[in-house]
Amino acid sequence: MIQKFTTLTATAVPLPIENIDTDQIIPARFLKSTSRSGFGDNLFYDWRYDEKGKLKEEFVMNKSEFRGPILVAGKNFGCGSSREHAAWAISGAGFRAVISSHFADIFRNNALNNHLLPVTVSEEMLAKIFQAIKENPRTEIRIDLFDMFVEISGTGHRENFKIPPHNRECMINGYDDVDYLVTLRDQIASYEQNKIDD
Amino acid sequence: MNTLFDKIWEAHIVKRIDASTSVLYIDRQYIHEVTSPQAFASLKERGISVFRPKQITASPDHNIPTQNQHLPIQEPQSAKQVAELEKNCAENGIEIFPIGSERNGIIHVIGPQTGLTQPGMTIVCGDSHTSTHGAMGCVAFGIGTSEVEMVLASQSLLQTKPMTMRINVEGKLGKGVCSKDIILYIISKMGTGGGTGYFIEFAGSAIRSLSMEARMTICNMSIEMGARGGMIAPDQTTFDYLKDREFAPKGEEWDKAVKRWSKLRSEPNAVFDKEVTFNAANIKPMITYGTNPGMGMAINGKIPSSRGLDTAAKISYKKALEYMDFKSGDNMIGKPIDYVFVGSCTNGRIEDLRAFANFVKGHKKAENVTAWIVPGSKEVERLAIEEGLRDILEEAGFELRQPGCSACLAMNEDKIPAGKYCVATSNRNFEGRQGPNSRTLLAGPLVAAAAAITGVITDPRDFL
Incomplete structure (x- = not known):
């Protein structure tokens, strides 16, 4: 089922670490499922749980004051492997958007294809968001995909973000690229024919 | 364009x-x-x-x-x-x-x-x-x-x-x-x-x-x-x-x-x-000391300090060195290692096996080292046997395994135990990449070979 994304105003979970790679998001040993569901429980597994499977109290997701459907992370989020399981794990854990100053390319595409919105903000804005959440974990962040801005509620700090028009349309309307591409099969077949004739 | x-x-x-x-x-x-x-x-x-x-x-x-x-x-x-x-x-x-x-x-x-x-x-x-x-x-x-x-x-x-x-x-x-x-x-x-x-x-x-x-x-x-x-x-x-x-x-x-x-x-x-240009003459045998592939250094250098990094980067840097149990200013040369992994889509081809085998020829695997030599394909395995590389490896105390991604991402049984150091010819040194709490040091096949026979991080040029 494809979830539509228009606007979201909610509290956020801060993870001010840079270069969070997909092996941290979901370790390879949890990639053995042949379905798309069930990855949320293993999100950030080695940071969330100790060797005995007990919750590590110091990890942000295990602290009761930090809750919400927005993940805010340090720059270069999602670097490393192409595993879409990373996006499935984040969505599966209830997140609908990730804010960072820089996303790895493949992760960003995977997120978009799962209607998990990656929001790229400036370093300054990211620092402000972290600071606001640190000062008050109940700070709400507003993400508006219609007008493409992110705002720290109550502070007036606001910044526009970019997203390719096609991706934006898919997110807002809940469209899916597979269905669209299948409608192009004839056009793709004639491309193949022209290529051979070249 | x-x-x-x-x-x-x-x-x-x-x-x-x-x-x-x-x-x-x-x-x-x-x-x-x-x-x-x-x-x-x-x-x-x-x-x-x-x-x-x-x-x-x-x-x-x-x-x-x-x-x-x-x-x-x-x-x-x-x-x-x-x-x-x-x-x-x-x-x-x-x-x-x-x-x-x-x-x-x-x-x-x-x-x-x-x-x-x-x-x-x-x-x-x-x-x-x-x-x-x-x-x-x-x-x-x-x-x-x-x-x-x-x-x-x-x-x-x-x-x-x-x-x-x-x-x-x-x-x-x-x-x-x-x-x-x-x-x-x-x-x-x-x-x-x-x-x-x-x-x-x-x-x-x-x-x-x-x-x-x-x-x-x-x-x-x-x-x-x-x-x-x-x-x-x-x-x-x-x-x-x-x-x-x-x-x-x-x-x-x-x-x-x-x-x-x-x-x-x-x-x-x-x-x-x-557009960026580098001078080949400045490149020395490399090894990584941290938890992402950008944390690499010349093998004979000292682990850099976090000076000059911004606050956010410093936090991540400190976290990486703590994970590795290294300190800035440390020499990499001489640090003991536990495992050597040669393989993966990065360095698991026949030339890599040749380089490793020729290096260890006439030496013996260090006793403290467990080594996994994993060909990148069945064809690489076949050539390694045909060219006599397997014999050289076995003579030096190494075993040639069968092809697969293996300890690069440790999805199969080939996992590095918690806390152990592995010199790996693969591509990622992320936390836990080679097994929960494993510590990966990325390097080429020659650095891996030098470590495999000495049991510590060693400059391969000392043997050439």
């Missing part, structure tokens, strides 16, 4: 959607057992057939055991993933190279090795190291499972065009410096996000001088600086490598192909969004 990348990209556009997004035609898709099952399942649910099964090739590699491959896979979930791949291929008319068969191996090793990967192609796979194929002059990049499904459904993808970057490495490489050192050096300078948004062409006299397999190591790791992919213009080295390989064109078709491929290069007036 007029770059090698632009030429291939533009030639594959089926339709432009908007200023930044196009439908891009994909010549070849490689699939493996871990990132494809959900794509097939979803396609089935939608009632859509695979559009061009003949342009897809499968090989199980990620979670297969590297010992006793003639026996059924013991781990039930891995066995299920492999069985599912076999079933999906059979149902859809897709060629698969099953475990133990002579063409099986890591998908990025067998693509070039069988001649399926050819210059000028667009190639995708649900694996970030698909960039390896760029060494043959392809636009090759890793994709997620939803995109695997798109290519199964239409042999196409919706893509935004990346920016272009050229990285030139000029001059002569020093003694004991290999292509892994070049790419670790470049990533240490560019950072793990330095290539994000770009497709990289590697050029310059030092790159030109490299063998085909050495070029693959470079392109393989372009993803480790965040690049969409890396590529090298095809030349005589490429054509000599490809000629007579199983799926390469033959006879008159070959001559025509070489003529076509010879045009695949950036024009002298080509403009890149970014």
